[in-house]
Amino acid sequence: MSKHSIWILIFIVILFFFIYGFSNSYLSRNLSNLAYVLSLGVDKGENAKLKITAQFSKPSAISGNNSSSGESSSIVLASSEADSIFSGLTLINSYIGKEINLAHCSVVVFSKELAESGISQEIHSLINNEEIRPGANLVISNCSAYDYISNATPNLESLTSHYYETFSITSKFTGYISDITIGNFFNDLSGKSGDSTAILGGLNLTAKSDEESSSQNSQESSSQNIETSPDKLIAGTSTISGERGIENLGLAVFKNDKYCGNLTATETISHLLINNKINSCIISIDSPLKENSKIEIQVSPEKKTKISTIIENGGLKIGIKLKLAADVITLENDTDYENNEVLELISKSAESYLTNEFNKYFNKVSREYSVDIDKFCFSSLKFFPTEKDFKDFNWKEKYKNAEFTTDIDVNVVSSLLVTET
Amino acid sequence: MENTKIGNKEAVALLVTITFNQLIINGSKAILNNTSSASLLNILFLSIITIIFTCVICYFLNKFPAFDLIDISDFLGGRFLKWVIGLLYITYFIIFSGNLLHLFSTCLQIIYFPVTLLFFIRLFFVIGATLTCLFKNNTVYRSTFVLFPILIITTVFLFISDIQFFYVENVYPMFGEGIFTTFVSGLSNLMIFQTLAYIFFLPPMLKNPSEIKKITINSIVLSSFLILLTVATVLFTFNGLVEIDELLPLYSAVRYIDYGSFFQKMNSIFLLIWIMSFVSYLGITLKISSTIFKKLTFAKSDFVFVIMLAILLFFASGWQKTYAISTAFIQDVLKYIFFILVFGISLLILASACIKQKIVRWKK
Numbered sequence: 001m002s003k004h005s006i007w008i009l010i011f012i013v014i015l016f017f018f019i020y021g022f023s024n025s026y027l028s029r030n031l032s033n034l035a036y037v038l039s040l041g042v043d044k045g046e047n048a049k050l051k052i053t054a055q056f057s058k059p060s061a062i063s064g065n066n067s068s069s070g071e072s073s074s075i076v077l078a079s080s081e082a083d084s085i086f087s088g089l090t091l092i093n094s095y096i097g098k099e100i101n102l103a104h105c106s107v108v109v110f111s112k113e114l115a116e117s118g119i120s121q122e123i124h125s126l127i128n129n130e131e132i133r134p135g136a137n138l139v140i141s142n143c144s145a146y147d148y149i150s151n152a153t154p155n156l157e158s159l160t161s162h163y164y165e166t167f168s169i170t171s172k173f174t175g176y177i178s179d180i181t182i183g184n185f186f187n188d189l190s191g192k193s194g195d196s197t198a199i200l201g202g203l204n205l206t207a208k209s210d211e212e213s214s215s216q217n218s219q220e221s222s223s224q225n226i227e228t229s230p231d232k233l234i235a236g237t238s239t240i241s242g243e244r245g246i247e248n249l250g251l252a253v254f255k256n257d258k259y260c261g262n263l264t265a266t267e268t269i270s271h272l273l274i275n276n277k278i279n280s281c282i283i284s285i286d287s288p289l290k291e292n293s294k295i296e297i298q299v300s301p302e303k304k305t306k307i308s309t310i311i312e313n314g315g316l317k318i319g320i321k322l323k324l325a326a327d328v329i330t331l332e333n334d335t336d337y338e339n340n341e342v343l344e345l346i347s348k349s350a351e352s353y354l355t356n357e358f359n360k361y362f363n364k365v366s367r368e369y370s371v372d373i374d375k376f377c378f379s380s381l382k383f384f385p386t387e388k389d390f391k392d393f394n395w396k397e398k399y400k401n402a403e404f405t406t407d408i409d410v411n412v413v414s415s416l417l418v419t420e421t
Numbered sequence: 422m423e424n425t426k427i428g429n430k431e432a433v434a435l436l437v438t439i440t441f442n443q444l445i446i447n448g449s450k451a452i453l454n455n456t457s458s459a460s461l462l463n464i465l466f467l468s469i470i471t472i473i474f475t476c477v478i479c480y481f482l483n484k485f486p487a488f489d490l491i492d493i494s495d496f497l498g499g500r501f502l503k504w505v506i507g508l509l510y511i512t513y514f515i516i517f518s519g520n521l522l523h524l525f526s527t528c529l530q531i532i533y534f535p536v537t538l539l540f541f542i543r544l545f546f547v548i549g550a551t552l553t554c555l556f557k558n559n560t561v562y563r564s565t566f567v568l569f570p571i572l573i574i575t576t577v578f579l580f581i582s583d584i585q586f587f588y589v590e591n592v593y594p595m596f597g598e599g600i601f602t603t604f605v606s607g608l609s610n611l612m613i614f615q616t617l618a619y620i621f622f623l624p625p626m627l628k629n630p631s632e633i634k635k636i637t638i639n640s641i642v643l644s645s646f647l648i649l650l651t652v653a654t655v656l657f658t659f660n661g662l663v664e665i666d667e668l669l670p671l672y673s674a675v676r677y678i679d680y681g682s683f684f685q686k687m688n689s690i691f692l693l694i695w696i697m698s699f700v701s702y703l704g705i706t707l708k709i710s711s712t713i714f715k716k717l718t719f720a721k722s723d724f725v726f727v728i729m730l731a732i733l734l735f736f737a738s739g740w741q742k743t744y745a746i747s748t749a750f751i752q753d754v755l756k757y758i759f760f761i762l763v764f765g766i767s768l769l770i771l772a773s774a775c776i777k778q779k780i781v782r783w784k785k
Contacts (some may be wrong), residue, residue, distance in 0.1 A: 014548060017541075017544075018541065018545060021537060021538065021540075021541030021544075021545075022534065022537055022541060024536040024537055103686075130531060130532050133676065133686070134673075134676055134677055135677070135679050183676075183677060187658075187659060187660045188660060190659075190660060191660025192660065375588070375590075378588060378590035378591075378593075379590065381458075381590055381593030381594055382590075382593045382594075382595070384593070384594045385594055385595055385596050385600075386594050386596050386597065386598060386599050386600075387457065387458070387594055387597060387598050387599075388598070388599070389594065390594055
């Protein structure tokens with residue numbers, strides 16, 4: 001046997017050896033053997049600690065029919081109760097048959113009830129799992145996670161997963177939600193402040209009416225908690241009605257791993273403006289030109305928000321400097337929007353409105369909730385040479401009594417297409 | 422005739438690849454655990470120390486052109502010292518790379534091959550490295566050179582892609598857990614510069630041994646740049662890295678990369694590049710170790726030594742029962758061996774050989 005033949009023989013032996021060795025992993029991860037979870041819901045269980053709900057998609061049904069009704073019929077929901085997320089998924093696995101894979105899970109939903117008792121164990125378990133992406137959104141639902149997921153049927157999109165992908169886009173131009181992922185949440189949870197936020201979700205009017213009529217408990221009307229002003233608006237209280245039964249509005253606030261309250265739509269705008277996570281948003285301010293009238297302006301950040309922290313006599317002073325550009329959307333009669341005085345008046349009104357809103361926001365997060373969701377502690381770290389110095393300063397205690405100052409400059413550029421009415 | 426010498430660029434690629442692999446698997450995590458927010462400051466400090474140390478090594482090596490540590494040991498203490506130094510380095514190289522192999526294989530098993538035995542993953546690496554070593558014309562060094570720009574580009578790409586998640590303030594408090602931890606106990610982070618152990622065997626491999634200083638300084642500067650970039654990526658991306666320990670922090674940072682819905686899950690590409698780079702690293706280790714053996718025994722071919730060392734490498738990656746044992750072994754045992762061997766014994770031999778050379782010349 002020649003030397004060449006020996007090498008070929010060795011190569012073939014090695015090849016078969018590795019085919020045998022790695023085939024198990026290949027077979028277990030074969031597409032046809034996997035059931036992809038689109039969203040995962042976690043509620044408090046009745047018979048066990050948790051109730052896990054997984055939303056699957058039937059690939060054959062999607063490829064056969066691209067309409068939204070077709071997709072909703074292709075969605076499979078399964079739930080089980082267990083003491084941990086992964087034991088629950090294992091139970092669902094035995095029902096589904098195929099191996100559950102979380103690689104395409106776009107949203108993880110926790111019910112508010114469960115979040116109030118702390119979700120650090122669940123978040124750590126999810127991050128510990130290789131399949132789930134840190135970019136999956138985290139939603140805290142006012143209703144049960146099961147209801148949220150079962151009502152999450154696509155509306156304009158052909159796939160539910162496409163709807164979940166719009167969360168990040170919506171946050172950029174409405175400011176009513178923030179694109180919070182489990183990666184962000186985990187990072188904040190294990191970070192210096194330990195406080196975090198999540199998207200606040202709930203059922204819309206249509207879904208709530210359907211639920212009430214089906215449960216025949218018509219005593220509680222769905223219109224009881226209806227809010228129309230963004231100052232008070234949170235998920236589950238809006239007037240939105242539509243085929244897709246869920247809505248996301250506002251933010252869920254966490255003190256360490258426990259849900260401690262929420263931010264309304266306007267407070268969410270304040271939070272996003274501080275953190276430079278917004279492209280533009282529409283706010284409603286008092287019209288300086290007509291009494292008891294409101295006008296809408298579209299606000300967008302002109303420069304990045306500057307945060308300054310001063311430690312004085314052992315106390316904290318936190319300063320926020322915002323520079324915003326604005327366009328007038330709602331036009332009053334007989335007004336020249338090219339007149340500098342008019343624009344100046346609108347600027348002053350906008351600045352006054354925003355200062356007031358920011359003060360309310362700071363009061364809520366620092367005094368009421370005592371949470372540092374804007375990570376102000378980072379801007380003060382430079383004052384401490386070592387970790388020990390920072391710990392000794394007792395940031396959390398000082399933050400509660402911090403003095404906030406806001407310096408807001410709104411530059412009203414113009415109205416849009418019409419310059420004079 | 423086989424081409425056995427390598428050019429300056431290939432040598433730089435070789436040295437940087439060694440540090441880079443240590444960095445991915447264990448290094449960035451160890452640095453951050455030791456010096457937390459002061460890690461970047463610590464790296465800058467260590468880079469300066471390493472450059473000074475490299476200059477010292479090069480000064481001594483230049484006294485013996487085209488000689489490596491084995492030849493110099495032979496000159497200083499004869500066959501006995503030559504064998505002792507040779508065997509010490511071979512043992513260190515094999516055990517250290519064996520540990521890294523165990524760590525990396527375990528990570529791969531967790532991430533991609535949950536139902537594949539660790540045995541097959543380890544074997545895959547060992548066979549890959551052995552084959553690249555057995556090919557002629559310095560295949561192992563040339564493949565490393567081809568892969569080298571990809572390593573640099575991907576590391577820069579990772580840094581840029583994760584910028585959107587950065588909290589630059591994580592660099593504070595400036596001195597982390599204290600000045601002593603940053604500048605004194607933080608010296609243990611020098612282990613990241615594994616390259617230093619390989620520099621002693623570089624001169625005979627070079628086409629221009631007189632340019633060793635230029636090559637090593639360039640490689641240390643490049644390595645420092647990569648370490649800074651990698652540690653900065655991890656430090657800035659994760660708020661609570663000091664509190665939470667991640668298996669492969671760099672991999673976790675890669676998972677955050679997301680360019681819309683088109684470029685998602687880029688971790689697979691990064692892992693593929695790291696796998697290739699790791700095979701190169703193992704190949705380099707096998708090649709240099711077998712060259713040392715060849716020198717010790719005056720053998721004509723290193724074929725048998727490559728096979729023998731590959732078997733040893735396979736066993737050196739298999740004795741650890743858990744990931745934790747492997748990490749602890751590197752931190753508690755191999756770290757001290759590295760310092761004793763590289764900063765102690767090797768430097769002492771070089772210095773003593775220089776003195777002996779001067780005495781011999783003076784006697785003549």
